[in-house]
Amino acid sequence: MNRMYNPAYPGAVLHEYIGDLSVTLAARQLGVTSTALTRILNGNAGISADMALRLEQALGTSAEMWLEMQLKYELWQASQRPRHCLSRGGIRPCLFE
Template sequence: MSKMHNPPHPGEVIREYLGNVTVTDAAQQLGVNRVTLTRIVSGHSGISPDMAYRLASAFGTSPELWAGIQMQYDLHRASKEKRPLIQPFTGIATA
């Protein structure tokens, strides 16, 4: 998976996929609460593995697509966090 500069929240991608379909209608088709989907589409929640499978079924994509979008977003955000300097382990085999 290649790094993406400032990847979009998965909710933005879902919004594009939905087109003119309302969140209420989409939530009903996905079998989830409207509030659950609203939180994802508004960027307040992420995509769970279960939701990735639901989206894949509804949009004819793969769950890996949705999980990958979420992972790129999460990793990008994590890369912006300040963390202490971590020294490499010594004396262990590396792959």
């Protein structure tokens, strides 16, 4: 899979879908608390499988779209952090990307 360069956070995309609708009303329509929705919109929580299904039903999008967006975002974020590799000599910084 080709990784998109710095993909959009799914909460930012969801914010575009919600538009001028209040967070409280959008949360009510999704059947979640406004706190839960705010956490997603602000980047403090990701899109879960359950939320993806709720968004599919409410917005007419696909649950897979939301989960793929979340996965691409998380992979990109993880790829930007240094990590260590295992070798016979122990743990060492990875020399390859």
